[in-house]
Amino acid sequence: MLYKEIHIGKFIKERVDENEITIERICKFLGKDEESVEKMYEKKSLEADILLRWSKLLEYDFFRLYSSHLILYAPPSAVNKNQQKSDKIPYFRKNIYTQEIKEFIMKRILSGEMTQTDVIKEYSIPKSTLHRWLQKVDNTNG
Template identity: 80%
Template sequence: MLYKEIHIGKFIKERVEDKEITIERICNFLNTDEEVVKRMYNSKSMDTELLLRWSKLLEYDFFRLYSSHLILYAPPSGANKNPEKSEKIPYFRKNIYTQEIKEFIIKRIQSGEMTHAEVIKEYSIPKSTLHRWFQKINSTK
């Protein structure tokens, strides 16, 4: 799965089809009509409150798609090692690489699409972290 270009409507439509949820149930849950739902399927983005409702209905965290994008394509700057913590907004200590992200990166290396060095440079993944991922793969084989 590529996280660079996110078309949230397509992901939602795919999940609806996988879960085989009827349009009537969707319209009821979202308190809208079929035409609006179809427009949502064609939307590249949508309001977060609406996305939260879709996430609940479809039992899938669509926000992780965006988190994965941030981890892969907008890693934190190395210049600010001690970011200011705010009491008004949550602070996340480090990036958490989901299994999907690990598999995505490992697949790119194993296919020859990217080298270890390219992955480290482009995604700012520490060399030791990448090494641990491959150690785990080798130990499970």
């Protein structure tokens, strides 16, 4: 799964179809009419409160798509510069690499699309972390 271009409406529609959720249930849960719901499927982005409701209804963390994008595509200097501690908002000390991100990175390395050095530079993944992932792949294949 690529995280570079996120079209949240398409992801939501796909999850609705997978779970076979009726339009009536969706409309009732979101407090929207059918036309509004259909328009959401066409939108590239949605307001956070609506996305939170979709996440609850479909039992899927759609925000993680954006977190994954930040982990993979945010420039390292911007990440480090903006990590000032605040008592008013939660501070996350560490990036969380989801299984999907690990698989995405491993696929790029194993296919020869990127080298380990490329991955370390492009995505700012620590060398030791990448080596742990590669060892796990070797252990499962060997």
